[in-house]
Amino acid sequence: MQKYLLRRLLISIPVFFAITAIIFALIEIAPGDITDYFIRPELNMTDEAEEAIRARFGLDQPPVVRYFNWMLNVFQGDLGYRFTNGQPVAATINQRLSATVLLAGTALAIGAVIGVSLGIFTALRQYSLWDFSLTSLSFLGISIPSFVAGIIFLYVFSIQLGWFPSGGMRPVDQEPTLLTTIRHLVLPACVLSLAPIANFMRYTRFAMLEVIRADYVRTARGKGMTERRITWGHSFPNALLPVITLLGLSLPTLVVGAVFTETIFSWPGMGTLYLEAVNGRDVPLLMGMNLVIALVVLTANLLTDLAYALADPRIRYD
Amino acid sequence: MNRWKKLLIPCLMLVLLLPVMSGVAQDSGVLIGAFDVGPGGAPAVIPYMDTAGRTWLSKIWSPLVSWNADISALEPQLATEWSANEDYTVWTFKLREGVLWHDGEAFTADDVVFSLNLAMNPDAATSFPGFSQLSRDTVAEVRAVDDLTVEFALNSPNPRLPFNLILLWILPEHALADLNPADYQNSDWFFTEAVGTGPFMHKEFVRDQFWALDPNPNYWRGAPRLSGLINRYFADETSAILALEAGEIQFTYASGDVALGFEGNAAYNVFSGPSGVTNYMIFNERDERFADVRVRQAIMYAIDRQAITETILQGTAQVVPCIGAFPAMYPAAEELNDYAYDPEMARQLLAEAGFDPSTPVDIEVVTYYDSQFHADALAAIQAFLSEVGINVIPIRQDVPTYNSYFYTGEGWTISYRGVAAGFANFPFPFYEAGGQPTTDGAPLSGGTYQEMLDLIAQARVAADPEYTGLVQDICRFQNQNATEGYMWTAIRFGVASSGLQDFYWFPAPAGGPYDDRAELWSVGG
Numbered sequence: 001m002q003k004y005l006l007r008r009l010l011i012s013i014p015v016f017f018a019i020t021a022i023i024f025a026l027i028e029i030a031p032g033d034i035t036d037y038f039i040r041p042e043l044n045m046t047d048e049a050e051e052a053i054r055a056r057f058g059l060d061q062p063p064v065v066r067y068f069n070w071m072l073n074v075f076q077g078d079l080g081y082r083f084t085n086g087q088p089v090a091a092t093i094n095q096r097l098s099a100t101v102l103l104a105g106t107a108l109a110i111g112a113v114i115g116v117s118l119g120i121f122t123a124l125r126q127y128s129l130w131d132f133s134l135t136s137l138s139f140l141g142i143s144i145p146s147f148v149a150g151i152i153f154l155y156v157f158s159i160q161l162g163w164f165p166s167g168g169m170r171p172v173d174q175e176p177t178l179l180t181t182i183r184h185l186v187l188p189a190c191v192l193s194l195a196p197i198a199n200f201m202r203y204t205r206f207a208m209l210e211v212i213r214a215d216y217v218r219t220a221r222g223k224g225m226t227e228r229r230i231t232w233g234h235s236f237p238n239a240l241l242p243v244i245t246l247l248g249l250s251l252p253t254l255v256v257g258a259v260f261t262e263t264i265f266s267w268p269g270m271g272t273l274y275l276e277a278v279n280g281r282d283v284p285l286l287m288g289m290n291l292v293i294a295l296v297v298l299t300a301n302l303l304t305d306l307a308y309a310l311a312d313p314r315i316r317y318d
Numbered sequence: 319m320n321r322w323k324k325l326l327i328p329c330l331m332l333v334l335l336l337p338v339m340s341g342v343a344q345d346s347g348v349l350i351g352a353f354d355v356g357p358g359g360a361p362a363v364i365p366y367m368d369t370a371g372r373t374w375l376s377k378i379w380s381p382l383v384s385w386n387a388d389i390s391a392l393e394p395q396l397a398t399e400w401s402a403n404e405d406y407t408v409w410t411f412k413l414r415e416g417v418l419w420h421d422g423e424a425f426t427a428d429d430v431v432f433s434l435n436l437a438m439n440p441d442a443a444t445s446f447p448g449f450s451q452l453s454r455d456t457v458a459e460v461r462a463v464d465d466l467t468v469e470f471a472l473n474s475p476n477p478r479l480p481f482n483l484i485l486l487w488i489l490p491e492h493a494l495a496d497l498n499p500a501d502y503q504n505s506d507w508f509f510t511e512a513v514g515t516g517p518f519m520h521k522e523f524v525r526d527q528f529w530a531l532d533p534n535p536n537y538w539r540g541a542p543r544l545s546g547l548i549n550r551y552f553a554d555e556t557s558a559i560l561a562l563e564a565g566e567i568q569f570t571y572a573s574g575d576v577a578l579g580f581e582g583n584a585a586y587n588v589f590s591g592p593s594g595v596t597n598y599m600i601f602n603e604r605d606e607r608f609a610d611v612r613v614r615q616a617i618m619y620a621i622d623r624q625a626i627t628e629t630i631l632q633g634t635a636q637v638v639p640c641i642g643a644f645p646a647m648y649p650a651a652e653e654l655n656d657y658a659y660d661p662e663m664a665r666q667l668l669a670e671a672g673f674d675p676s677t678p679v680d681i682e683v684v685t686y687y688d689s690q691f692h693a694d695a696l697a698a699i700q701a702f703l704s705e706v707g708i709n710v711i712p713i714r715q716d717v718p719t720y721n722s723y724f725y726t727g728e729g730w731t732i733s734y735r736g737v738a739a740g741f742a743n744f745p746f747p748f749y750e751a752g753g754q755p756t757t758d759g760a761p762l763s764g765g766t767y768q769e770m771l772d773l774i775a776q777a778r779v780a781a782d783p784e785y786t787g788l789v790q791d792i793c794r795f796q797n798q799n800a801t802e803g804y805m806w807t808a809i810r811f812g813v814a815s816s817g818l819q820d821f822y823w824f825p826a827p828a829g830g831p832y833d834d835r836a837e838l839w840s841v842g843g
Contacts (some may be wrong), residue, residue: 032718038445056443065469085362086503087525095525145478156563166561172528172548173348263553266561272553281718312508 113197
């Protein structure tokens with residue numbers, strides 16, 4: 001296992017560099033740069049001012065030089081400053097990352113707990129009214145776009161009922177408390193958890209249906225084991241692999257963010273920040289964000305593989 | 319199961335009680351608005367980097383002069399009067415007496431000198447020279463004659479210097495003298511300890527969330543009536559509208575179709591005004607077809623602009639005869655061609671220009687606009703032009719992509735776009751060779767109209783009323799020669815809760831700054 005872990009970590013290093021180089025190249029070949037972002041088509045701007053902006057951001061240097069400069073600074077712990085507003089990239093990412101981890105983490109937790117529970121519940125009642133109803137609802141959960149669900153939730157729970165604020169992370173006219181944070185979190189987290197609930201439910205249901213028909217489950221039942229012990233002691237642990245895969249694949253959402261949900265609920269997360277960075281051709285920010293996202297994806301993949309071995313003793317990496 | 323029920327009941331109770339336990343505090347003296355939503359907004363910009371967002375900046379900082387309430391004239395702010403020498407190369411500004419900075423220090427002419435030098439400093443690399451056209455090339459010197467008098471010496475005549483100075487926010491020398499200009503844009507000062515002379519003072523800034531201000535008790539027009547002013551940031555207009563309807567904010571920008579839905583609702587007041595931005599189609603005359611005036615005029619006759627503004631745009635735009643956005647810039651109606659909808663005339667002109675009506679031509683129209691207003695407008699233009707054998711293929715690009723090649727003059731045939739075209743920001747450089755960074759050195763459209771260039775050259779150094787006459791002459795020339803496809807100027811809207819008293823908002827391009835008398839605003843009812 002240790003050898004496997006070491007090998008995976010070593011492979012991750014060139015993969016990481018390749019990711020940053022490819023992303024830098026893609027940004028480079030995209031049309032327009034930060035100077036083009038600053039030119040407001042509806043206002044006059046002189047070409048001298050344009051050149052000054054270009055020089056200020058070092059865009060007069062060759063792309064290779066800029067890439068290596070960026071990499072050199074990263075190794076010194078400096079992600080640079082945003083082109084668009086001069087703010088430090090690391091501090092910006094840190095702030096937005098906290099918001100996204102809070103929102104996406106809550107949504108993922110809700111999705112995993114409710115989704116897995118419903119998956120087990122429906123699998124044990126296959127072809128019942130509960131099964132048909134919840135499976136149909138899961139299709140709705142998967143297919144309803146978050147911007148539609150978001151607007152509906154806002155209209156009902158914020159505008160009509162007035163239970164929850166329409167957006168933001170905290171009240172603007174009082175100090176934030178745990179309670180106000182939860183209150184601001186409820187609606188966006190619920191909207192964002194709709195798809196995970198549906199996905200976890202469907203994966204768990206499918207895996208459980210396969211397992212509860214397995215020979216060893218029939219044997220356990222034949223030995224007179226209680227249904228509760230069969231379900232939680234034998235069926236569920238063996239149905240975990242697909243759930244772990246889904247969980248592993250979902251981990252990057254903790255840092256990537258959710259553009260639509262963040263936009264509708266004015267939640268200052270990574271999704272909207274990424275959009276701002278792309279629209280503004282904010283290269284330092286884009287590179288910084290990609291760096292974080294790449295690291296998390298590589299780590300999540302590794303953790304998922306390791307979790308397989310923990311969940312299923314038959315899987316060995318040595 | 320009992321254990322689950324024991325857990326479930328408190329959880330349900332907590333969810334039900336949350337809204338009650340943590341309700342938003344209602345302070346009737348605090349106005350919360352979405353001041354940076356919409357085209358005039360730009361969240362968390364700082365002075366001299368403000369491509370927009372000036373409505374909010376003017377709450378903290380003040381310029382020497384600003385627009386008046388409907389941006390039809392200048393309004394004194396930190397300056398009380400100004401005058402120029404005979405050839406407009408030296409301007410003298412008298413400053414307001416008794417103005418205090420938010421920290422209690424006295425405002426003096428040294429602050430003005432410091433501010434202009436900082437704004438023009440190449441190390442600070444601000445956007446100010448690009449937008450104000452004031453730089454070290456055009457300004458020879460700015461000096462404090464005494465504590466309340468400033469003199470600007472220019473390298474060339476500028477009869478409208480006060481208009482250029484609208485963008486010069488005056489910053490406190492005593493607070494920023496030690497700031498290295500190269501660190502200007504990275505400085506936290508603006509969000510942590512900002513000091514201005516405006517009606518409100520910095521209180522708290524939470525990035526991407528809000529900016530809260532306290533009233534300035536020493537404001538030169540008197541202390542504001544509000545006990546607080548908060549600018550809440552939203553990622554889009556829809557979220558802001560929902561917050562308005564939920565009663566969490568009292569003001570936001572609203573696009574035309576949304577604003578019309580609020581009209582007649584007693585709970586809201588709808589503010590509207592001309593955007594000051596003219597929407598038009600710029601023809602690339604490097605394509606020989608558009609160098610022919612008959613083709614350009616045919617396109618004007620083929621599009622029923624009046625019908626589009628009245629029906630599709632529901633009266634949220636007004637047809638323009640030329641690039642000017644305000645009626646004062648137009649000559650008498652009888653001197654203008656109204657290009658009334660006449661598809662027969664359009665077909666005839668196209669035929670005379672060599673177009674074969676039996677063979678439709680495909681023409682790409684690029685735009686950076688992504689709003690429903692412009693999508694509807696472009697769809698209507700597409701439908702009208704198809705009637706005369708021109709198949710419009712609309713292409714929408716984001717601003718950096720559009721800018722990356724539009725100004726080269728290559729790679730586009732027609733662009734549907736906009737330009738701020740008021741008295742002080744008349745887009746002269748668009749029509750002058752080298753005025754914009756086109757690679758071939760030609761004007762943006764690629765077409766050179768010597769008569770118009772002569773008029774522009776005269777207007778650049780003319781003072782009123784001669785200036786107004788020249789602007790009208792330019793309008794007449796543009797209209798008759800259809801140098802571009804002039805469409806309309808949009809009306810922009812803001813929606814405010816009717817509980818606001820003496821509140822005022824105007825959709826000035828980039829947010830002004832204009833005189834909105836924010837010290838009189840209050841929240842009641």
